[in-house]
Amino acid sequence: MSEYTATIYWQRLGAVFTDQKYSRAHEWRFDGGVTVPGSSSPHVVRVPLSDPSAVDPEEAFVASLSSCHMLFFLSFAAARGFVVDTYEDPAIGVMAKNEAGKMAMTVVTLRPKVVFAGKQPTAEQLNELHHRSHDECFIASSVKTDVRCEPVA
Numbered sequence: 001m002s003e004y005t006a007t008i009y010w011q012r013l014g015a016v017f018t019d020q021k022y023s024r025a026h027e028w029r030f031d032g033g034v035t036v037p038g039s040s041s042p043h044v045v046r047v048p049l050s051d052p053s054a055v056d057p058e059e060a061f062v063a064s065l066s067s068c069h070m071l072f073f074l075s076f077a078a079a080r081g082f083v084v085d086t087y088e089d090p091a092i093g094v095m096a097k098n099e100a101g102k103m104a105m106t107v108v109t110l111r112p113k114v115v116f117a118g119k120q121p122t123a124e125q126l127n128e129l130h131h132r133s134h135d136e137c138f139i140a141s142s143v144k145t146d147v148r149c150e151p152v153a
Contacts, residue, residue, distance in 0.1 A: 005030075005031050006028055006029065006030055006031075007028075007029040007030075008026060008027070008028055008029075008038070009026060009027045009029060010024075010025075010026035010027075021049065022049070023048075023049055023051075024039050024040035024045050024049055024050050024051070025037065025038070025039045025050075025051040025054060026038045026039065028055070028060075036054075036055055037051065037053070037054035037055065038054050038055050038056065038057075038060075039051035039052075039054035039055070039056055040056055040057075041056035041057070041058050041059070042056075043058075043095075044056075058093060058095060058105060059093075061093060061105055061108075062091050062092070062093035062105075062108055063091070064139045065091065065093075065108050065110065065137070065139050065140055065143075065145075065147055066089045066091040066108075066110050066112075068137040068138055068139040068140065069089075069110055069112070069130075069133050069134060069137050069140065069149065070087050070089060070112065070133075072132070072133035072136045072137055073087065073112070073114070073129055073130065073133040074087065076129050076132055076133060077114075077116075077121075077129055080121070080125070080129070081119060082116055082119060082120075082121055082125075082129075083116060083117040083118050083119070084114055084115070084116055084117075085115045085116060085117045086113075086114070086115045087112060087113075087114050087115075088112070088113050089110055089111060089112040089113070090111055091108060091109065091110045091111065092108070092109050092111070093105050093107070093108045093109075093145075094106055094107045094108075094109075104144075104145070105143075105145050106145060106146065107145065107146045107147075107148065108145055108146070108147045108148065109148045109149075109150055110147070110148065110149040110150065111150050111151070111152050112130070112149070112151050112152065113151070113152035113153075114126070114151070123153075126151060126153075127151070130149050130151050131149075133149075134147065134149050
């Protein structure tokens, strides 16, 4: 068993608070020393109460799924003797009402474009690498969201 931590820090900074007009900007502090500016999504809470330049939980959720998939993909590709030069995934998450009528991240679509050096995988090998990566991704295995992978050739 492994544990992972993140410290989320927010402060009122003199806002009245009970009028709901407080800033949603906050920090995500990670054990390695990195601090990331966080905020509610401007789609959920309007600017200026949200900070559109900060990472919101919905974006982080999509990024976590994409990053996990990529890390497994890189490992499996290397084990198969394929050299990856670049991996880019403009992943997209969709917020909509789920079957219970609650807002949820209902679909996340990964669209990885991978550039290889030297030996190129066949389409079948590439699909197998992505399928295995999806099956092994810890984050995808942890959520109810329909996580899709649509590799870009």
